[in-house]
Amino acid sequence: MAVAAQVLRSEWTKVRSVSSTVWTLGIAVVVTVGLGALISALSKRDFDRLSRQSKIEFDPTFTSFAGMGLGQLALIVFGVLVVSNEYSTGMIRSSLAAVPQRGTFLFSKITVAAGLAFAVGMITSFVTFFVGQAMLGSHGARLGDPGVLRAVIGGGLYMTLITVFSMGVATMLRSPLLSLGILMPFFFLISSILGNVPATKKVGRYLPDQAGQKVMQVVTPLGDEAPYGPWGGFGIMVLWVVGALAGAYILLKRRDA
Amino acid sequence: MIEAVGLTKRYGAKTAVHNLSFQVRPGAVTGFLGPNGSGKSTTMRMILGLDMPTSGRVTIGGHPYHKLPNAPRQVGALLDAKAVHGGRSARMHLLSLAQLAGIPARRVDEVLGVVGLQDVARKRSKGFSLGMGQRLGIAAALLGDPAVLLFDEPVNGLDPEGILWVRNLMKRLAAEGRTVFVSSHLMSEMALTADHLIVIGRGQLLADMSVKDFISANSADFARVRAPEPESRDKLTAALVEAGAQVLPEPDGALRVTGLTLPRISDIAHDADIRLWELSPHQASLEEAYMRMTQTAVDYRSTADRRHGFQAPPPGLPPTGPVPPNWGEAYPALPGEQPNPYTTQRDSKDVR
Numbered sequence: 001m002a003v004a005a006q007v008l009r010s011e012w013t014k015v016r017s018v019s020s021t022v023w024t025l026g027i028a029v030v031v032t033v034g035l036g037a038l039i040s041a042l043s044k045r046d047f048d049r050l051s052r053q054s055k056i057e058f059d060p061t062f063t064s065f066a067g068m069g070l071g072q073l074a075l076i077v078f079g080v081l082v083v084s085n086e087y088s089t090g091m092i093r094s095s096l097a098a099v100p101q102r103g104t105f106l107f108s109k110i111t112v113a114a115g116l117a118f119a120v121g122m123i124t125s126f127v128t129f130f131v132g133q134a135m136l137g138s139h140g141a142r143l144g145d146p147g148v149l150r151a152v153i154g155g156g157l158y159m160t161l162i163t164v165f166s167m168g169v170a171t172m173l174r175s176p177l178l179s180l181g182i183l184m185p186f187f188f189l190i191s192s193i194l195g196n197v198p199a200t201k202k203v204g205r206y207l208p209d210q211a212g213q214k215v216m217q218v219v220t221p222l223g224d225e226a227p228y229g230p231w232g233g234f235g236i237m238v239l240w241v242v243g244a245l246a247g248a249y250i251l252l253k254r255r256d257a
Numbered sequence: 258m259i260e261a262v263g264l265t266k267r268y269g270a271k272t273a274v275h276n277l278s279f280q281v282r283p284g285a286v287t288g289f290l291g292p293n294g295s296g297k298s299t300t301m302r303m304i305l306g307l308d309m310p311t312s313g314r315v316t317i318g319g320h321p322y323h324k325l326p327n328a329p330r331q332v333g334a335l336l337d338a339k340a341v342h343g344g345r346s347a348r349m350h351l352l353s354l355a356q357l358a359g360i361p362a363r364r365v366d367e368v369l370g371v372v373g374l375q376d377v378a379r380k381r382s383k384g385f386s387l388g389m390g391q392r393l394g395i396a397a398a399l400l401g402d403p404a405v406l407l408f409d410e411p412v413n414g415l416d417p418e419g420i421l422w423v424r425n426l427m428k429r430l431a432a433e434g435r436t437v438f439v440s441s442h443l444m445s446e447m448a449l450t451a452d453h454l455i456v457i458g459r460g461q462l463l464a465d466m467s468v469k470d471f472i473s474a475n476s477a478d479f480a481r482v483r484a485p486e487p488e489s490r491d492k493l494t495a496a497l498v499e500a501g502a503q504v505l506p507e508p509d510g511a512l513r514v515t516g517l518t519l520p521r522i523s524d525i526a527h528d529a530d531i532r533l534w535e536l537s538p539h540q541a542s543l544e545e546a547y548m549r550m551t552q553t554a555v556d557y558r559s560t561a562d563r564r565h566g567f568q569a570p571p572p573g574l575p576p577t578g579p580v581p582p583n584w585g586e587a588y589p590a591l592p593g594e595q596p597n598p599y600t601t602q603r604d605s606k607d608v609r
Contacts, residue, residue, distance in 0.1 A: 002359065010356035017349035018342060090340030094397060097305045097334055098357040100323035256308040 007099055007108035015082060015112055024078035025116070028071045028159070029124045035067025036128045040135035047139055059219035060141040061151045064132020068155065068216070069192070071124070072162045072209070075117060076183050079166030082113045084176035096257045106171065106252050110245070114164050121159030125152050147218040147230075154215030154234060161241050162187070165208060168244025172251050212237030258283055258436055259304060259405065263313035266299050266460075273299045274460040276313070281438045281455075283404070286431045288451030288468070289440040292551050296460035297440040298336070301409050304438075305334055317405055329358035333398035334407040338390040338414070343383030347374055347393050350382060354397050368396040373422075387414030395426070405436040412446055424450045444547035448472070458551040475546030480519055482526075483511040483535035496529045497522065511535060 015021050043063050050058070086092040099105040129152045133140035141148050170179040187209055194204030204210055205226055214226060214233030228236060259281040266274040274296040281287045291297050302308040304315050306322030317325060317332055325331055341350050351365045369375045372392040377385070382393060391411055398406055408427070412420045427450050431437045441447050447454060447468070454471050456464040464471065482497075484490040490512065494504050497514055500521070505513040514522055519538055526533050 006357055006359045010353045013349060013353040013356055014342075014345070017346065017353070018344045020344065085342055089342050090337045091342060093302070093305075093307055093336050094334075094340060094354060095357060096307055097322075097332075097336075098329040098354060100306050100325075100328055256302070 003099060003101060003104050004108050007105055008112055011109045011112040015116060018085070020081050020085075021078065021116075024074045024081065025120045028074035028078070029120060029127075031074060032065075032067040032071030032124050032159075033128045033131055035070055036064045036132045037067075037135050039066035040064050040132040040140075044136050044139055053222060057219060057221050058139070059217060059221075060133060060136050060139055061129065061148050061218040062216055063136070064129050065125075065151075065155055065216050067128065068158070068213075069188070072159065073184055073188060075121075075159055075163045076166045076187060077180065078117065079113060079163040080170040080176055080179045080183065082109070083167045083170035084174060084179055087174040088176055093257050102252050103249055106249060107245075110164060110167050113167060114160055117163035118156065118160040121163075122153070122156035124159065125155035128155070141218065145218070150230060151216045151218050154230065157234065158212050158215060158237070161212060161237055162209065165237075165241045165244050168241065168248040171248035172244070206236055208237045208240035211240075259315065259317050259438060260319075261300070261304075261313070261315040264300065264303060264310050264315050265312045266296070266303060266308060267311045272460055274303070274310075274457075277457065277460065277462055278313075279455050279462060279465050281436055282453070283436040284431060284434050285452040286427045286437045286439060286450055287453045287455060288447035289438060289455050289457070290442065290444060290447055290547065291440075291457040291463075292442055295457050295551070297442075297457065298409055299460075300457075301334070301336060301407055301438075301440065304407060305332070305336075327359075329403070330360070330401040331403050332405045332407070333401055333403040334409075335391075335394040335398045335411055336407075336409050338387065338394040341382045341385075341390065341393060344381055346379050347382050347385070347396075348378040350393065351396060351400065355400050358401055360400055364400060364402075368399045371399060372396040388416060388419045391415055391419070391423075395423070403435070406430060406438065408437075408439045410440055410442070412441065412443070420446070444544045445542070448543045456547070456550060463550050471546070472543060475543065475550075479513050479515045479539050480517070480522055481507065481511050481535060481537045481539055482514050482522060482533060484526075484531055485534055489531045492529060493526055493531050496525050496531075500525055513539075 040060075040063055043058075047055070047058070086095060095105060096102060129143070129148075133142070143149055143152065166179070166183055169183060170176070173179045173182070191204070191207045191209050194200045195207060195210035196204070211228065211233040214228065215230045217230060226233070261280075262278050264274055264277040265272070277296075277300065289297055289300070299308060300315075303310050304317065304322065306328075314321065322328060322332070345353075348365060348369065351368065352362060355362060355365050366375070366378075369378050372395050374389065374392055374396065377389065382390070385393065391414060395408070395411060398408065411423050411427075415423060424446075427437050427439060431452070439447075439450065451468055453467050454464060455462070466474070482493070484493050490510070494512060497504050497512075497517065500517060502517040502522075503515045505515075507513050517525075519536060523533070523536060526536075
């Protein structure tokens with residue numbers, strides 16, 4: 001355990017001594033809050049023109065999280081860089097020579113970055129919610145309304161898990177370009193296409209972000225056939241993360257550094 | 258003490274290290290010599306438990322690396338001076354490594370002083386020269402005040418002052434009773450720094466002896482002899498071989514003669530009615546001895562530039578002499594190896 005404490009301290013030094021940390025996390029906050037506020041303001045303006053069904057379906061909480069789809073990309077970059085910087089610089093050899101217990105190294109490293117992503121994610125989620133509701137004005141929800149607090153906390157957890165998932169994938173792939181080249185288009189485009197096109201919907205809704213975002217919904221849209229609830233969807237995302245971490249651990253353990 | 262026994266590493270069909278056994282003793286600088294790609298770095302990574310050997314084992318003080326109690330306090334290594342995040346300051350880089358090994362932060366400032374980087378400690382390492390990078394890497398190796406030190410090519414990119422500094426540092430560390438294992442592809446540097454030499458080529462052990470023994474075994478005297486025309490050169494070669502000499506053609510058309518004194522060579526040439534354009538005494542340097550030893554084990558070898566398609570040599574360039582028949586010839590292929598396609602079709606008359 002002493003080793004784990006050493007790795008945690010070392011990783012904290014690493015993560016706070018590069019400027020990419022501030023940049024990626026800062027962009028995640030600004031984009032998520034800013035875009036959420038904008039969409040909320042536009043929704044309020046157009047609310048009266050919505051159809052009856054759209055008015056019933058309107059989910060003020062989820063609307064304020066509209067920036068998360070873009071903001072999560074910055075968190076993916078953060079997660080990928082934390083891991084693949086070790087490989088692209090060659091630091092990984094010094095690190096693993098200092099900590100031959102590779103599992104301890106990997107999970108302590110992920111713990112530090114996940115802790116940071118959790119703190120930033122929670123703050124972002126709450127700020128986004130309150131700013132978004134302020135923009136929506138009379139159409140907004142309150143934190144005390146049923147399911148809202150769960151959705152807001154879920155938003156912070158979602159951002160944490162996306163980061164951890166990216167770290168797992170980056171550990172497996174090692175190259176920052178390859179990791180970002182796969183993760184960015186996947187979460188920006190491919191996943192939402194697969195999750196919304198009728199032909200692929202049945203499979204697409206089990207993808208990590210499609211399932212995980214369910215936790216941020218308060219009002220279930222009419223005709224939503226998802227066979228899982230908010231926490232069920234979140235659980236599916238957790239399984240994806242566990243899978244990525246298991247793959248990362250096995251490969252790191254077996255591979256030559 | 259580092260001990261390798263039958264160490265072998267294969268990557269697919271390529272054998273990087275083959276059945277390597279050696280010992281590195283404390284209190285001396287041991288040079289680890291070999292051409293590029295001969296398996297030095299792979300061996301170093303196996304010592305540090307980063308790469309798993311295909312077979313055989315390597316231990317430090319009797320333990321495999323991953324079983325060493327508190328490994329970073331016992332073994333320090335410089336593997337790659339560029340293995341630093343450019344956006345991180347030198348001090349933060351070393352601090353993260355120190356914390357990883359449970360070493361107090363004040364030690365970071367000590368080693369920064371030892372390598373002379375205290376004034377740039379808070380600058381991003383992105384702007385460091387190669388020499389400064391080497392110093393930073395050496396500082397990282399010294400962090401844990403370890404009894405065993407590994408340095409992979411520590412003088413690469415250093416200026417003469419830096420090379421002298423590294424040389425003295427290695428000697429001082431060894432004099433303190435530490436085990437110092439330094440790889441290099443420069444024989445001349447190792448002759449000045451090391452007490453003991455381990456030479457490998459193509460992953461196999463070529464020599465394991467003290468520098469003194471290596472020098473006395475390998476520095477042979479020879480004479481360089483040059484005859485004017487190819488015909489007289491062939492005649493002279495025959496006459497010298499008959500007199501018991503060993504004759505090797507040099508790339509520039511001269512002959513390298515061993516086993517005869519200079520006056521005797523002159524007499525033989527005179528008797529054979531051959532004029533000499535050059536007859537000079539030479540001592541083979543250690544570099545040459547090392548090149549001879551590893552010449553069948555070089556992975557990357559240049560061939561003569563035939564300049565096909567170029568009509569005439571540019572004016573003012575003197576024509577170079579004919580190339581001796583076996584220069585640039587393919588070395589014997591190892592079993593199962595593809596012959597080098599670039600050395601098979603050559604025509605010495607065509608070479609300019």
